[in-house]
Amino acid sequence: MSVRAAALPVPLLRPGGGAAFRRWTERESVFSWLMIVPPLLFLMALVGYPFVYGIWLSLQDRPVAHAGTFVGLRNFVTNAHDPVFWQVARNTFVYTFCATVLKAVGGLGMALVMNQVFPAKNIIRAIMLLPFIVPTVLSTVAWMWILDPSFSVVNWAMFQMGFPKPGPAWLGNPYLAMFSLIMINTWRGLPFYGITLLAGLQTIPPDLHEAAVIDGAGSWARFRYITLPLLMPVIFIVTLFSVIFTFSDFQLVYVLTRGGPANATHLFATYAFDIAMSAGQFGLGASVALAMLPALAVVIMGLAFYMRSR
């Protein structure tokens, strides 16, 4: 393209400070930073500052609506001597581990099923995602009613099949409550795995499978030596996200059990909420929330390592 008059508007119009300013903003690094500064300031004010302030709070005895006093690591020592804190830690790990494994295996199953040819595929895929898009609290309320102590439809069905009344207390028994939470978390998170792994499956070139068939590979061998290895990067990154959001889950527990019975289902997030919001101990609550940090840091470092290796 030839250079038209419009190509040189800056020097022609105003050869003063305005032009110099415009030349300055046209520099790549200056333009970049001018763009980046507003969102960066926003994130620093509302993520960076609260994060640091949270650490500062965790070092204080800080009842709500009172000034705090610096107590050093005393909150962390209190936690270390608190059996409930360790129970919460154990609950969080069990919950995260079981739900993540179930979601990964079930999601892989869902993806393999959905990767076949069948009618109305797009509509079915859209329906499968519903648990993931609908507000979690609202679908959890439905689960609460499904597991209601007196009118549970699950217990009704079990009774019809010959189990004795009144049936299990799904949210009242410590083990069953944890089991129920894990199942409901899996129900909600499965589509994220399923649909993402499906997208991953669709990037695998079909000729690989065709060549393997010619070489006499059975369907298990093809899954084991073609599909799974090629899907591994996607599985890794989806699991990473899933671990973080399961580990820091709040809504399910808050709605279904509030951490009960007898703290059997408290997770870090709900326990920190109880201490800070219900008992009004901001400092101690902040220290419980910060206890999530080491495990999260490991996961985030995993991500950094992964990004670098690719």
Place this chain on the structure above:
Amino acid sequence: MVHGHGRFGKAIRLWIPLGFFLIVTLFPFYWMAITSLKPNAELYSTKVMPLIVHHPTLKHYVDLLTETSFLEWTWNTSIVAVVSTAISLLLGSMLAYPLARMRFPGGALIAFTVAATYLVPQPLLFIPLADIINRLNLGNTLTSVILTYPTMLIPFCAWLLMGYFKTVPRDLEDAARIDGATRWQTMVKVILPLCTPGFISAGIFAFTLAQNEFLYALIFLTNTDVRTVPVGAITELVRGDVFYWGQLMAAALLGSIPVAIVYSFFVEHYVSGLTSGSVKA
């Protein structure tokens, strides 16, 4: 994997598991729907077969809409979701554009910071944020959530948009620059319009996340008139120990419908938003 041929094999490989997934996925929604249509006498009876509605009634819906602030909560939720999505798209694209298309000192560090910010979960921040919102006198205002939702949405939007911004060929940008367009004009008139699908994906995803949010709304919004649907439903349709199951289910269904409608129009965009981080990364 199953070695099956013909109809039998297809049933085992496809129809049976597909049916299972569909039933498990949809049952809670079916249960919401029929519970919301049952009269109380039927809801709280152990003698009636519960899987269908024997005497359907709209009473729970009428009560929900006339006796509670449900419509106000819906309005609040929509305002909050729309405004925080708009803020997140604007600020997110301001982050993503230079990161995707320009070289500048500190770029790699910023890119990593954005990714790490996305992974900082809310429960790590809600206690200090509660204190900050209080000190700013923003408690019980929609502003409190409109300001805090973008903290989780901006990194996500930026991450997603970066992928789209990178796909626009460099030649287009060079051509515009040779024609005398400034960097700003090049961005606004040439590159951004080509990335409309990216904005739709990021927008739809951010919108559903904002509709979904619970923790910040629960903490910051304690007055009825500023509550969002999830918080209103769980705090006001449960009075003491009494659960208004019919109204709760009606609220759950009505509260899910706007998200589901918006989602159904943009399923493809939503899916590409969902998968972009992991499949294309």
